[in-house]
Amino acid sequence: MKRLLTLLIFLTSVHINLLKASDALPEYTLKAAYLYNFALLTDWPSQKQDTEQFNVCLYAKESLGPAFDALQNKHISHKPIKIHYLSATSQAQTCHLIFIPKIRQGGIEKILRQVTHLPILLVSDDEEFSAAHIQILHNHDKLIFTIDTKLLEEIGLNLSSRLLNLAKEIKR
Amino acid sequence: MWKHCITFLVMTLSCFRSLALASEDYQTDATSLSLEQLVETTFIPASHIANQISNASSAVSIVTAKEIRTYGYRTLAEILSSMKGLFIPQDTSYSFLGGRGFPSNQYAGRVIVLIDGYRADDSMFGQAYLGNDGILDVALIERVEYIPGGGSAGYGDGALLGAINVITKKGSDIKGTQVAFGFGSQHANQQRVSVGETLDNGIDILLSASSFGAKGSIQQEGDNDETNKRLFAKVANENLSLVMAYAKRDIHFPTYTYNAEDTSVYADENAFAVLKYHADISSQLKFSSALWYGHYIYSSMDKYPTYTYVGESERIAKWYGGDVKLIGNWFEDHTLSLGLGYRHDYTWQSKNFAIDTSINDIFSDNTFDTPRKTYSIYAYDDFVITPTLNLNYGIRYEKSDNNVSSMVSPRVALIYTPFESTTLKLSSNLSHRQATPSEGYFAKPENAKTLEFVLEQELGWQTKLTGSLYQYRVSDRINYLSTHDIVAKGAEIELQKNWDEGTRLRASYAWQNAQESDGAELIKSPSHLAKLNLSTPLINNQLRMGAEAQYIGKYLLNKNTDEYREDYVLFNINLLAHNIAPHLDVNFLVHDLFNTSDKKNLTQLPQSGLGFWLQMEYTFK
Numbered sequence: 001m002k003r004l005l006t007l008l009i010f011l012t013s014v015h016i017n018l019l020k021a022s023d024a025l026p027e028y029t030l031k032a033a034y035l036y037n038f039a040l041l042t043d044w045p046s047q048k049q050d051t052e053q054f055n056v057c058l059y060a061k062e063s064l065g066p067a068f069d070a071l072q073n074k075h076i077s078h079k080p081i082k083i084h085y086l087s088a089t090s091q092a093q094t095c096h097l098i099f100i101p102k103i104r105q106g107g108i109e110k111i112l113r114q115v116t117h118l119p120i121l122l123v124s125d126d127e128e129f130s131a132a133h134i135q136i137l138h139n140h141d142k143l144i145f146t147i148d149t150k151l152l153e154e155i156g157l158n159l160s161s162r163l164l165n166l167a168k169e170i171k172r
Numbered sequence: 173m174w175k176h177c178i179t180f181l182v183m184t185l186s187c188f189r190s191l192a193l194a195s196e197d198y199q200t201d202a203t204s205l206s207l208e209q210l211v212e213t214t215f216i217p218a219s220h221i222a223n224q225i226s227n228a229s230s231a232v233s234i235v236t237a238k239e240i241r242t243y244g245y246r247t248l249a250e251i252l253s254s255m256k257g258l259f260i261p262q263d264t265s266y267s268f269l270g271g272r273g274f275p276s277n278q279y280a281g282r283v284i285v286l287i288d289g290y291r292a293d294d295s296m297f298g299q300a301y302l303g304n305d306g307i308l309d310v311a312l313i314e315r316v317e318y319i320p321g322g323g324s325a326g327y328g329d330g331a332l333l334g335a336i337n338v339i340t341k342k343g344s345d346i347k348g349t350q351v352a353f354g355f356g357s358q359h360a361n362q363q364r365v366s367v368g369e370t371l372d373n374g375i376d377i378l379l380s381a382s383s384f385g386a387k388g389s390i391q392q393e394g395d396n397d398e399t400n401k402r403l404f405a406k407v408a409n410e411n412l413s414l415v416m417a418y419a420k421r422d423i424h425f426p427t428y429t430y431n432a433e434d435t436s437v438y439a440d441e442n443a444f445a446v447l448k449y450h451a452d453i454s455s456q457l458k459f460s461s462a463l464w465y466g467h468y469i470y471s472s473m474d475k476y477p478t479y480t481y482v483g484e485s486e487r488i489a490k491w492y493g494g495d496v497k498l499i500g501n502w503f504e505d506h507t508l509s510l511g512l513g514y515r516h517d518y519t520w521q522s523k524n525f526a527i528d529t530s531i532n533d534i535f536s537d538n539t540f541d542t543p544r545k546t547y548s549i550y551a552y553d554d555f556v557i558t559p560t561l562n563l564n565y566g567i568r569y570e571k572s573d574n575n576v577s578s579m580v581s582p583r584v585a586l587i588y589t590p591f592e593s594t595t596l597k598l599s600s601n602l603s604h605r606q607a608t609p610s611e612g613y614f615a616k617p618e619n620a621k622t623l624e625f626v627l628e629q630e631l632g633w634q635t636k637l638t639g640s641l642y643q644y645r646v647s648d649r650i651n652y653l654s655t656h657d658i659v660a661k662g663a664e665i666e667l668q669k670n671w672d673e674g675t676r677l678r679a680s681y682a683w684q685n686a687q688e689s690d691g692a693e694l695i696k697s698p699s700h701l702a703k704l705n706l707s708t709p710l711i712n713n714q715l716r717m718g719a720e721a722q723y724i725g726k727y728l729l730n731k732n733t734d735e736y737r738e739d740y741v742l743f744n745i746n747l748l749a750h751n752i753a754p755h756l757d758v759n760f761l762v763h764d765l766f767n768t769s770d771k772k773n774l775t776q777l778p779q780s781g782l783g784f785w786l787q788m789e790y791t792f793k
Contacts, residue, residue, distance in 0.1 A: 023213075023214065024213070024214040024215060024216050025202055025213055025214075025215060025216065026215070026216045026218065026672035026673050026674070027215045027216060027217055027218040027672070028218055028672050029201070029202050029672060030202055030210060030213060030215050032201075032202070032203070033201075033202035033203050033205055033210055034207075034210060036203045037203075037206075037207045037210065041207070061592040061593065061630075063632055063633045064633065065633035065634065065672055066633065066672070067201075067672060070201040070203070071203065074203060087592070103220055138215075138217075141214045141215065142211065142212070142213070142214060142215065143210070143211070143213075143215050144211065145211075162207065163207065166207055166208065166211055
């Protein structure tokens with residue numbers, strides 16, 4: 001009986017603590033929100049405006065979790081966001097934004113060859129992925145981002161000054 | 173049995189339920205926040221299910237440094253105990269590794285322990301040291317992989333039923349000087365200082381020294397204490413690395429052989445040094461080589477004052493060796509590995525000395541004039557038949573100069589990935605183990621034939637289910653009690669899930685049925701093992717709780733007396749406060765919450781039974 005009681009207390013404490021609210025947010029929830037803001041604060045050229053939907057492509061197999069799925073059907077320039085999952089052999093030209101997570105499996109070269117010359121925003125949380133236009137990085141317990149304006153100029157994508165002002169570093 | 177099973181199940185289901193509720197409530201949409209708010213928001217780091225490093229075709233279990241801290245593990249035995257299908261009982265002085273039904277009082281030596289690729293079990297007893305006698309402080313471990321199933325083709329003789337791969341940290345993982353102090357039940361205390369740095373010229377250095385001491389719970393009836401000292405050094409650059417480790421453990425306990433004053437003192441000393449070099453010769457060819465030295469020194473003293481008996485013994489084993497390996501991509505879709513190995517066990521000494529006033533003094537010295545040299549040659553191929561189908565096959569031939577050990581160990585495995593989220597593996601191995609000098613120098617190597625089927629299924633984001641079915645047969649057993657084959661079959665299932673808000677879950681169940689070929693039951697071979705590991709952040713991510721439950725099914729303790737150990741559930745709970753003050757981590761562990769592991773005087777080790785451990789770790793940057 002005593003043992004059962006202890007177990008009960010133990011389990012209750014697990015329940016209570018799990019439901020305790022926290023000011024901090026999960027890493028991927030924040031990253032998904034960053035992607036949404038990047039998309040909002042980019043001047044999309046006319047060729048990218050003539051689409052029915054706003055295509056956010058995730059270079060990951062199956063799912064990157066509920067955080068990114070939550071972007072589905074939100075709107076960027078009056079177009080609903082559609083989430084796509086890319087694999088090494090996918091067609092990626094119709095994407096507006098491609099997120100290349102650090103935890104991806106396999107090489108990204110095939111996709112890159114298709115898109116590097118197109119006005120598609122490449123975002124990554126991998127500090128070693130130098131082809132990214134925007135990198136989301138860890139800085140102690142906060143997330144920061146860096147922007148490579150040189151690469152962006154080459155493909156003719158302009159970012160709002162609000163975005164540039166908040167970047168931790170701008171590569172020119 | 174049912175009571176414990178139900179307790180375990182209730183706990184498991186209840187955790188699942190609360191987790192499901194918790195993750196539903198959790199905010200997954202932060203798009204309402206402005207970019208200005210986002211850059212000011214603290215994040216909860218995502219944790220990903222660790223991928224295996226080793227190229228194994230079995231169902232590998234992994235414990236990383238993060239989990240070692242979360243659950244407050246202090247020995248390799250505690251790390252392994254949390255893994256699927258493993259069972260680690262202890263006697264007064266040593267921990268024994270049991271898994272997949274193999275009797276755990278003999279298992280050490282059937283599963284080899286590799287530290288950064290170096291085979292760390294001693295060559296005198298074939299024991300892998302897992303407790304406070306272990307050669308590494310767990311704070312230096314980056315990850316532990318348990319690769320079940322026959323592994324002689326890959327790892328050489330000894331890996332009869334599996335291998336444990338321990339990967340140590342780098343200096344850059346410590347980045348500074350780390351000082352740790354721990355205190356626990358039974359006057360246990362530990363001190364450690366580690367220095368880690370990457371120099372400007374790219375050389376990475378890690379140095380560490382630690383010591384441990386504990387008094388047992390039965391001091392009133394005689395001395396009972398345990399101490400150890402450990403040293404570790406690792407220096408590496410891009411191509412070259414040197415790893416050195418030393419550990420000595422002394423244990424002193426009453427044996428009560430005849431009287432309360434009767435005591436024993438054991439000392440175990442392990443040391444090794446490994447020099448490794450690897451280089452890319454061309455885009456198609458990689459070269460790697462290693463040179464190593466190791467030794468094990470054991471001494472014991474038994475005192476029975478009333479009978480004026482003093483017995484002393486000493487065992488010394490020393491070895492060195494090396495290997496070279498070429499990995500080539502000469503042919504499309506094939507990765508070929510070719511290698512040569514050499515091992516020289518150049519000292520095996522066994523001395524016994526006894527003074528007994530009732531009879532004459534006894535002295536024996538069994539020093540081997542010509543210890544053993546073992547040569548090996550191996551080849552493997554990883555063949556990509558189609559993008560979804562791999563064939564993995566290889567063979568290792570080993571021969572020793574004692575004329576009894578000539579071993580051919582083949583392996584073959586098919587790995588099929590029909591969907592991105594599903595992997596099926598089918599593998600078969602023949603593995604060998606040479607006798608140690610303590611078992612008899614001229615015994616034939618024993619062998620194991622293993623067959624295993626594995627399913628790895630990803631069930632959505634950060635959720636992975638692993639199932640395996642296996643069978644094996646151990647023949648030509650090196651065992652003076654029974655030479656019957658051991659036949660075993662079993663099934664294991666494991667679920668891992670990580671939630672975005674930081675909760676991590678690992679739950680496993682193993683059913684195993686191992687017996688001798690004449691139907692005789694094996695001792696210390698429980699049929700059911702279940703494990704549950706749950707960790708979750710509390711209070712704004714400042715604190716993390718790690719709770720674990722381990723169910724050990726009923727097992728036979730003693731064949732002659734037909735005595736069984738009843739099943740039990742072991743609960744441990746740890747609280748880890750990360751950066752409680754700048755650079756300071758504190759953890760508090762309650763081990764065996766319900767004092768279930770210490771029944772029936774099975775063990776009187778300082779660490780068994782209900783106990784606590786408090787540790788502080790400070791890093792000077």
